[in-house]
């Protein structure tokens with residue numbers, strides 16, 4: 021029976037390599053293994069996972085954020101926004117890349133759903149970066165890595181699920197992830213600037229030289245910035261403001277964002293039925309694609325655990341040493357390796373229940389450990405072959421951007437995530453200071 | 463030869479409830495049956511969704527499941543009597559009614575007759591926290607217009623009897639919405655298990671006792687056939703494991719509640735509901751359950767269950783003054 | 789064969805069209821809830837259930853539509869190197885012999901579930917609103933069924949492609 025979890029991965033990669041869509045590959049493997057485990061009941065078991073994911077309220081922020089991005093793009097507001105950001109950051113090396121990451125940081129603070137940030141920023145950022153002749157790998161890496169911020173900068177669905185499984189406070193975990201998330205954002209930005217500065221050929225020039233900003237008068241520049249930034253500021257105020265003011269929950273804030281985008285479309289005289297229908301159409305197709313992967317992934321994980329996948333991981337952990345640092349290292353390495361082939365929800369569902377007793381028995385600070393885990397889980401979002409970030413990117417990427425470019429593009433950002441991990445490991449206060457401040461004040 | 467039951471829970475693996483009920487039960491079964499029956503527990507959502515445990519056992523997808531009759535109240539209100547409802551029995555009374563006052567037999571008969579399931583009570587809880595809130599809740603007037611995250615019968619009673627504003631919030635968003643004051647109050651579970659939810663870190667007030675959910679009950683359900691196939695000598699052992707688990711988990715709840723109340727007292731403003739409000743919730747709750755049962759009457763059987771329950775509660779209230787409380 | 793493909797495409801496209809107003813309804817129901825809860829202190833009983841049902845509907849109605857557009861994410865760096873005719877045979881096996889039966893089975897279970905929910909008048913388990921579940925279950929069943937039909941259409945298209953290349957060879 022223990023062979024089944026391995027076989028599941030073998031067949032999964034087989035189907036994926038044959039060119040079958042990821043969602044269908046996961047479904048087929050879940051069905052095959054499900055038949056072995058549940059006999060003629062397997063379809064009923066799988067059907068219930070379809071219902072479960074379809075009934076998940078929090079996932080409603082996926083179509084909503086996509087729709088917001090699509091409306092902004094159709095109405096040309098995204099372009100204006102990028103012109104403005106470009107103008108502001110033009111004199112920095114890698115200006116638009118910096119601007120994209122800053123946007124990711126902002127939207128990451130507004131939503132906790134994996135994928136939402138990546139898509140909403142990606143729809144706006146990719147055309148802008150392509151126009152400025154950024155290479156496809158850098159574009160892909162920037163958008164994927166920026167998207168991964170959505171899951172570490174609070175609010176974050178990963179933190180919520182993790183806290184539920186580890187019996188920890190969600191609030192403490194949110195607070196703990198705040199500084200590491202911001203450090204990660206800062207390092208991403210730093211990387212883009214350094215890379216663009218040192219890269220030979222054309223990109224040695226700043227974006228300012230590539231665009232015509234240098235030839236414009238100050239007055240014209242102010243106009244571009246204010247016209248472009250105004251709608252963005254308005255949207256950020258509506259989404260973040262409604263969230264921070266307690267008007268809307270994180271999911272509802274996405275709907276408020278759609279409302280805001282819709283108003284902007286009118287305000288800028290860009291409204292037309294055709295544009296609206298186009299935006300709706302794009303949203304439905306991308307939503308269907310993402311949700312189908314979520315459904316199929318849920319089917320796969322359930323079957324994988326019943327097949328003994330969890331006990332497989334438990335056995336792996338038992339190989340570890342006796343020193344505390346060895347134990348921590350082994351657990352994080354396991355998570356990193358599993359991250360290549362599974363998505364975050366599977367990792368959390370499988371590993372957290374196994375790790376928590378170990379963490380407690382070794383007297384490791386659970387909050388510190390949780391933050392390190394979350395950083396490593398971040399890498400799973402980027403590491404191929406099962407890289408949700410790349411799947412989401414493919415759904416919005418131009419045809420000339422290849423899978424290979426995407427895989428290459430994320431590597432430097434995975435390395436940066438490791439640097440963040442080392443920082444948190446070496447200076448636990450980065451994670452534990454803010455939660456400590458949280459108690460006793462209201 | 464070992465028998466194996468896959469048994470999903472309606473709560474996440476590793477959670478307070480999971481450890482206290484599921485893990486404990488599977489260990490007790492192993493202990494008492496000498497390993498002849500193995501319970502393989504799964505966290506919520508792994509095999510079947512949390513709210514679908516009953517129907518998944520009915521359909522035969524899994525051999526057994528652990529859930530609470532609370533999730534069946536919309537399907538059949540008689541489940542509110544077993545699950546507990548606003549103003550219903552306190553934990554002490556409930557344990558006595560279940561094991562000595564005929565409650566267990568009524569539950570088992572009802573499950574068998576209506577759903578074809580063998581029921582084992584595995585878990586009776588202590589009183590929940592009435593609310594973690596941004597304002598003090600003591601009187602009925604404090605509930606007026608209060609945006610209060612809750613579910614089930616209390617949501618209905620809060621809206622209909624107290625002019626409150628019951629708010630539906632998915633579990634993943636409760637914390638954020640309370641933190642941002644999108645809701646004024648939330649109820650979740652017991653003092654001991656709420657500690658890890660962190661609500662007390664973002665809301666200053668803690669209102670007790672939870673007259674809206676004075677106790678709760680969880681059960682393990684097994685399809686009739688599956689149960690009958692169990693060797694006869696194992697059946698009483700599994701029943702004993704269930705009862706042992708209920709008793710052990712109840713005192714574990716109580717123990718951690720008492721410890722956690724000290725902690726809340728240090729960091730929060732703990733307020734007690736006024737005796738008037740408690741009385742008002744009691745009578746509203748009774749009114750609600752009487753209406754539900756007579757509206758949805760599936761015969762004299764449900765009426766008899768309610769009568770037994772209410773009589774027992776009254777008898778306990780009448781006589782329990784003899785019992786010393788510390 | 790061509791008529792069947794056209795029929796399948798028409799079905800998928802219609803569901804894609806139906807999903808558009810559903811998406812608008814999702815936005816409106818959430819905004820309405822935000823408005824009445826914050827400004828009128830009167831949250832609805834229904835917005836939560838309606839919202840998740842609308843979201844689930846959008847996804848399931850769009851599943852076949854996305855397949856029709858060949859949107860579903862795949863890793864094609866290897867499969868594009870396979871000769872197109874062999875790729876067609878592979879797809880016929882994958883979609884026709886493996887995936888279609890599974891999706892058909894899921895559709896069958898979904899239809900049964902919708903019928904049972906209708907007959908028993910099943911309501912949502914924990915919602916204070918307690919909506920009837922059969923309309924939502926029916927949408928899931930319809931979405932899965934159309935996804936199945938679109939899978940068959942993929943197979944049919946592969947079959948036509950193979951025959952077309954045979955014709956070209958004969959010419």
Ligand code: NA
Pocket residue numbers: 127128129130131132133169170171172173174175176
């Ligand atoms: Na976030």
Ligand code: NA
Pocket residue numbers: 359360361362363399400401402403404405406407408
């Ligand atoms: Na990965």
